[in-house]
Amino acid sequence: MKTFLSFALLLLVCACTQPGTQTVAVTPQLIENAISNGSYSRAEGLIKEYLHANPVSFKEQQKWLFQIEKMNRIRMDFSASDSAVLSHILNYYDSISPLQIRIWEEGNALEYKIIDGKKRYFKHAAPNLFRISAAARKQWERIHGNRLDSLQRFLAHYIPTVVSNIQTSGRTLSNPVSMEVTYTLTVNPNAVPAGELVRVWMPMPRTDVSRQTDVQLISTNQPNFIVSSDQLSHKTIYMEKKAILDEPTIFSYTFSYTSYAEWHNFNASEIKLYNTQSQAYQTFTTEQPPHIVFSDRIKKVTEEVVGNEQNPYFKVKKIYDWIDKNFPWASAREYSTIDNIPEYVLDNRHGDCGQVSLLFITMARCAGIPAKWQSGWMMHPGNKNLHDWAEVYYEGIGWVPVDQSFGRVRTSQNPDVYWYYTKGIDAYRLIVNQDIGRDFYPIKVHPRSETVDFQRGEVEWRGGNLYFNHWNYNMNIVYKSVAATVPDPILEQKAVKNKVEGRYGPTNNINVGRENYPGYGTSTYQSSTAYPSSYQYTGSSSIEENAIKNGTPRPYLRSEENSQSSCYQNSNIPASPVRESVKNEMYQFDSYQSNSSYQFNPNSSYSRMPDNSVSQGYTNQFGSGSGSVYRYPEDRYTAPSERLPFPYSPPYLRDMGDPRTVLPTQNNTQNIR
Secondary structure, X not given: OHHHXXXXXXXXXXXXXXXXXXXXXXXXXXXXXXXXXXXHHHHHHHHHHHHHHOOOOHHHHHHHHHHHHHHHHHHHHOOEOHHHHHHHHOOOOOOOOHHHHHHHHHOOOOOEEEEOOEEEEOOOHHHHHHHHOHHHHHHHHHHHOOOOOHHHHHHHHHHHHHHHHXXXXXXXXXXXXXXXXXXXXXXXXXXXXXXXXXXXXXXXXXXXXXXXXXXXXXXXXXXXXXXXXXXXXXXXXXXXXXXXXXXXXXXXXXXXXXXXXXXXXXOHHHOOXXXXXXXXXXXXXXXXXXXXXXXXXXXXXXXXXXXXXXXXXXXXXXXXXXXXXXXXOOOOOOHHHOOOHHHHHHHHOOOOHHHHHHHHHHHHHHOOOOEEEEXXXXXXXXXXXXXXXXXXXXXXXXXXXXXXXXXXXXXXOXXXXXXXXXXXXXXXXXXXXXXXXXXXXXXXXXXXXXXXXXXXXXEEEOOEEEOHHHEEEEEEEEEEEEOOOOOOHHHHHHHHHOOOOOOOOOOOOEEEEEEEEOOOEEEEEEEOOOOOOOEEEEEEOOXXXXXXXXXXXXXXXXXXXXXXXXXXXXXXXXXXXXXXXXXXXXXXXXXXXXXOOOOOOOOOEEOOOOOOEEOOOEEEOOEEEOOOEEOOOOOOOOOOOOOOOOOOOOHHHHOOOOHHHOOOOOOOEEOOO
């Protein structure tokens, strides 16, 4: 009997050690492997299991939860089936072989991913094919013709006028355009539970750029709002409102401003040697991870393109020309899903405005040229859209705009016009951002929808970030005054053909035609008695207005205060609490440490005050203020029916005394009604 029991025990031990029966510990490397292999569902389960089994820091927890969010975003971007892509391509070809499809895929002209074992194409892969592949482009031109688009026609007449005016005046600014803009952000009904507070940040024009002036906020649909300081890289207007059951939550505001064209008429020989010890040079010739990184490939490519050139402008011109010739514009994936954008452009041989601008900035810095990001909107009549560009610094001249994606003005033989966008920019811009991936004011708690740029807006509530599929946006532009320019003859004919009242009429601005013109959407064409041959346009082109639909819910909710989490949702892992104390963590400008006392950035000071009292003042990297009323209820999760303070300060940041959660002074909090 004893022998039998010993034998049985031996069998049990052997069985427990057989391959496939062991419990494999989840490690970060195992998760990364699953992600890189496209096994997103498995990776999501591994992340949840890893967080459940390991006491990780708050910062690491947030990193892994964002990986789940990132995979969901990639799924939305790569949502096109092979049949849908093939159907689009067959509009231009009688037939296509599998070999040809494979050639396009291997050359990255047809962008796809294998996700959970299925091939999924980028949602804009089919139209992008005819932008990226030269052969496919020729096929497209056989049907549509090879003619300039509306923006190219506009610039062909406009840019020579700007160059001529600046050469005559001797100034760098010319051809001002005054615009009145109404921006509306609409959160979908029931995207947030009824009674919960929706927090939004929306774009505002900067007032610290010489070519953007006379900024006036005209109206808002919310009584309370905050316009951020120009000291921040992202210029925002912040509003908040409680959600109502079955109703959209709408935020809207109207502003006006004047924008100038800027062009620097200098000779390359006028540029002085850089002061390499200056703050501008030190700041804007360094790496800025994760996107501006001097990898071995970036160094090699930059060296090959620049060669032995020593003059800063000629270096810029060489980099600009190389990118313009080799990386055609194509619709882009969401930036938050790309680990390093310049490397992505080099890999895929295409990029949109921001992607090629980041490649340009990275190469310019690598070549010793100070370069920085600038972005907002392009406001050209009939062509409004999100847009990014750059600025470079020349010693003795200053910061000069460079728009990489606008390329060369190929309709002109005049070199000043041809290379205009290496020395300047047109007036049809809305400047919002001076850098990438920086903080907002008031601080945004949850990860952003757009982690690099800021143009459409950002939305969140206490349960998490609201991604683009949960809301939409609209911009309406009225051109109040435009300096005289040569008109686009095609548009003039279209407008006059459909006129509904006299050719020019007795007033300065009258409607002369309304129609659905391809490429312009529904637009209203206006003429002016002052400049009867030039037209202004208002209306929506809808290029940027369609949000992604059918998003997936956040799989995990984190508790905010020493409490248990609401556990994992939609998971095979058993529901369980997460032992995470947020209240007792230190917040030190994006650095979290558990169970630490209140500490601050050495460059910041802050006088903490009790509830319902007046601040003693604060100073930090965002500015200073005093006399700010700081109120919030004792309970950390205020019932939805109770009145919340404005602006809402996330409780765990308030408790840690983060200076960015202090209510701003009356000068910044306005009630214009």
